[in-house]
Amino acid sequence: MAPTYRLKTRSTVHEFDLIHALRKQYNLRTPSVIRGIGDDAAVITSKAGQWTVLTTDLLTEGIHFDLRTATMADIGFRAAAANLSDIAAMGGTPHYLLVALAFPRTASKQHVLQLYRGMMAACRPHRIRLIGGDTSASNGGWFISLTLIGTVLPRKALFRNGAQIGDSLYVTGTIGDALAGLKLLNEPPARVKRHSRTATLSVRHRQFLIGRHLRPTARVAEGQWLNTHGFATSAIDISDGLSGDLRHICEESHVGVEVNLSALPLSPACRAYAASRKLDPMNLAMTGGEDYELLFTVSPHQRRRLERASLTRGFPLTCIGEIHPSRFGLQALSHQGKRHRLANTSYTHFT
C-alpha cells in the first residue's frame, strides 16, 4: 500500500491499521508474490523469472489537490510523479500506465485532456505507454487513480526492510521544498502582499518551491542506479515526510535510527522561505512530504564507492544519519548536539 498524502483530515479509520489488517488477512504467502501489501510497490514474478513491479495511487479533490491553486495539467503531472516515485523507490523501470478517472458533470473535455497531458508529460521521459483505464461520472469532485506497471532486475529490488545496524542513511536532492511550495500556494492573498512588500522571498525562489510542489521529479534514474550497483540495503520515497517514511524503514527493518538535523539538505529557496516566514526549516524538512526524493540506507563498506560514483553521475546525495539497534528508537541530533525522540509527525489523512 502506497503511503497516503499529506493534507490533514480526520477519519475514524487509520490507514496503517487498515494495512496491518489487510496484511494479516489477505497477504498470503505464495512463491509468485515477491512483495505484497506494505511496500512502495508490489513485486510479482512470472514463470520465466521476470520480476514485475506494480503500484497504484489515488488522488482525490480537496484532499490531494486544490483546483484553485493547480491546473489540471499540474494535477496530472503530480499524480504520475507520485506513482513513478513508488517504482523508483523499488529500483524499477516504469513501462505501462492505467488511468481510472471520475469527474464531476461540470468538467469539460478540455479539463480531462489537460489532465492526461500533464500525466503524459511526467511519463514521457520514461517512454511509458498509456494502455487503458476507465472513466466515470462523479457526484463528489475529481478522483484520479493511476496504476503503473514496471520491471525490476530479478532478485534485485529495493525494499523497505533491508536496513542493517551500522548502515548510513542517505537522501537524494533537497527536502522540505514541496511543503514550502504548498504553504506558499495556500497563503491568503493579504499575507502574500505583506511579504512581497518586504521582498523577503525572491520570485525565483518562490517559483522554485511552487514548482517542486506542483511538478515534482521522481528519482527513477537514481533508484535504478542504486539498485543495479547494489549500493542500497533499503529504500523508500519521501511521500509522507522524512519523519514518517523513516519510521516505515525502521519498522520494516526492525532497527532504530539517528538523524543528524544539521546535515539535512535544504535548498537556498527553502532556507529563504523559512527565514521570511520565521519558520524552522528543519521542521519543513522533517515533516514535508511529496518531495519524492529517495531515502535509503547504505552499508559502511559501500559508502566510499557510492559517494565517488554519485559525483561521477552528478546525482546529489547527502548522508543524514545512521542506523542503530531497534531499542535506540528514532532519534534526532540537533545543531546544539542535543538528542530528542522523533515524533510521529508524518501527515496522513487518517490521523
Added chain:
Amino acid sequence: MAPTYRLKTRSTVHEFDLIHALRKQYNLRTPSVIRGIGDDAAVITSKAGQWTVLTTDLLTEGIHFDLRTATMADIGFRAAAANLSDIAAMGGTPHYLLVALAFPRTASKQHVLQLYRGMMAACRPHRIRLIGGDTSASNGGWFISLTLIGTVLPRKALFRNGAQIGDSLYVTGTIGDALAGLKLLNEPPARVKRHSRTATLSVRHRQFLIGRHLRPTARVAEGQWLNTHGFATSAIDISDGLSGDLRHICEESHVGVEVNLSALPLSPACRAYAASRKLDPMNLAMTGGEDYELLFTVSPHQRRRLERASLTRGFPLTCIGEIHPSRFGLQALSHQGKRHRLANTSYTHFT
C-alpha cells in the same frame, strides 16, 4: 478502457469521445503492447513472450452503487466481478488485485473491511492475491478503483475486433436479470407493497434477480474455455447492455449484425418480473448491463463443435444472431418477423 456502468447521469464529456481522443494521441504502436486502449482489458507481452492482461475499473458512490440498497460486501463483490469479467472477456486467467479506495470520514473500519471481504469473496474461487493498493479520505463519498492483473495464452486472446461475416453470435447464461434486480431494488416501498399484495413475483424470483444484480458471476471459466479451444472469433462482456456491447464488437470488427429477439435467453424470473410490471422483457435484455455474461462470435464451421462441447461442460450458451457486412448495420428481428435498427440504447453516464 473498460466500458462504463449503467446508471444514467449527464456530463459534457462523452466517454467514447474521450477514448477515441486518447487512442489517437497516446495509443502508440509498440511491439510490447498487444492490445492498448479500447478493449475490455490491455494485453502486454514480455521479453520471455508471456502475455499479461490488465484491466482497471472505477466505481463511484451514487453512480455505480447506492449504499441504501447494497451492503459494503455486495459493493465489493460486484466491483471485483466487473474486473474479473473484463479478464474473462479476453479469455484470460486473473491472478493479482490492486485496490485504490477513497472513503468519507463517516466510514468505519468495519465498512472498509466488509468491502474487502466482498471483493475477496468474488476473487477466492480464482485464487487471486491482493498485492497492494492505496487508501485516501474523500470529500465526496466512496470511490473504489480496482486493477486486476492476469495472464492469457500467448498469441491467444479474445478481442473485440475478430468477428467475421457469417459468424454466429452467442451469449452465455441469461440476460436482463441484473437490470430487473436493480429495478426491484429501486422500486419505491409503496409499489413493492402493492405488488407483493398481488403476489405477481415470487420471493424466489425476486431474490434471484436481486442476487444477479448485487452478486454477479464473471464467466472466467467460460472465457478461458472459449479461448483455449479457439471457438470464438471475438468476445466482449455484457456490462453496457447487449445493444451497446454488440455495437462495440461491430465497430471494432467493421461488421453489421442481425439479432433474433425471440432467441434471447431470458430467465423465468426475468419473464415473471416483466409480466408483473407490464414491461417488455426484450427491452430488459437488450438494454440491461451488468449481467456480465459473455457475448461472442463463432465461425460457421465451429458451431457444431462448440454446441456439443458446451453441453459436455454444462456451459449454457444461446445463439442469438448472425454477423453481416458492415453496411447491414445493427438490426433486430422481432417475434413477428419484423426488422428494425438497433437504437444506441446502452447506458453510459456520459450520454
